[in-house]
């Protein structure tokens with residue numbers, strides 16, 4: 001294994017796995033596998049990039065650090081030359097963490113400083129300029145992310161936000177330096193006394209330059225965009241063949257589960273439910289026990305073949321009201337449990353194509369299924385690949401980050417999972 005990734009959630013893991021498998025146009029990518037948690041035993045010998053999906057974004061910082069260090073130990077045990085810590089392109093975190101504490105702990109373990117911190121993902125509208133994170137033309141804290149159910153992002157200056165989470169200072173490499181090219185970026189990082197350094201990036205070309213500059217760095221951190229040219233670094237050195245994504249086609253019964261309340265997912269739900277069977281989950285009913293996984297499962301199974309959807313996705317007002325009534329953690333735990341049990345029942349009943357929207361929701365779903373390592377297939381929309389589980393009865397999956405995907409994502413994903 002050449003490159004190892006520690007991802008703080010499951011959709012984020014498939015996002016960066018997609019980037020590594022895709023590589024740069026015309027250059028090919030790495031043979032990439034996504035692990036659901038830290039694997040036991042050795043990786044298959046032909047894996048070039050191993051992506052460990054943790055569910056550490058919204059847990060206590062100390063637990064996130066411990067899990068990330070355990071993932072690091074496993075990846076170093078597979079001889080990885082380079083480690084990437086992948087977090088959300090909208091820098092999802094709280095003033096307590098977990099991006100800062102995990103990044104500092106990894107840097108300490110690898111004995112490095114001047115480590116890149118760059119959530120930019122221009123393909124999805126995320127750019128970093130003057131240390132501020134934008135989502136399309138809005139500052140992060142005006143983009144809707146200020147209403148995130150778990151980690152409201154209330155400051156777009158990610159230097160300031162990261163400083164709240166770190167013991168050391170936070171450096172900055174500006175866009176002018178980035179535009180001078182890899183040698184200048186490398187020199188600017190080397191000069192740093194800070195462990196962590198926010199690096200501006202507005203376009204894919206900026207990310208390619210940063211990727212070239214960090215070719216020999218043991219640790220890099222960012223959104224999936226930071227990995228845009230990391231595969232090419234290894235291919236260029238003759239260490240990888242450039243095989244990239246696998247060809248996957250799995251036809252069979254299908255279901256869609258949406259637990260994300262992001263704007264993009266709500267639009268996808270609105271479009272999908274116009275012409276497909278769709279069931280809105282009554283969240284208060286879940287909390288008082290009147291809505292169960294059995295209700296969702298029977299709806300989805302009864303509508304097999306018609307791209308059925310169940311969703312909890314609500315507006316910021318609905319989310320606030322239910323959280324005020326029952327408590328944020330209680331609602332999240334109840335919905336995670338509901339989606340997990342539903343997915344387990346669906347797969348038991350023969351569902352073979354599963355589309356899931358939302359990082360936490362995807363984490364809950366795949367943790368409940370015994371899927372083994374996931375092979376990375378073609379890209380459905382930016383940041384979302386086709387995934388195929390191992391085992392005798394493989395399941396094809398699309399794990400969609402809340403804000404990713406075109407408005408018709410759900411139908412498109414089911415088609416791509418089937419290899420069409």
Ligand SMILES: Nc1ncnc2c1ncn2[C@@H]1O[C@H](COP(=O)(O)OP(=O)(O)OP(=O)(O)O)[C@@H](O)[C@H]1O
Pocket residue numbers: 009011149150259260261262283312313314318319320322323331332333335336357358359360361362400401402403
């Ligand atoms: N109607 C609702 N009311 C309150 N909370 C909800 C509701 N629906 C979902 N949630 C909670 O909102 C959170 C959504 O998180 P999830 O990570 O799945 O989506 P996301 O944050 O949009 O996606 P991503 O992390 O990929 O950006 C979960 O904790 C879920 O339990």
Ligand SMILES: O=C(O)[C@@H](O)C(=O)CO
Pocket residue numbers: 009011012013015016087088089090121223224359383401402
């Ligand atoms: O970086 C992103 O935006 C996604 O991969 C993600 O992590 C959202 O959960």
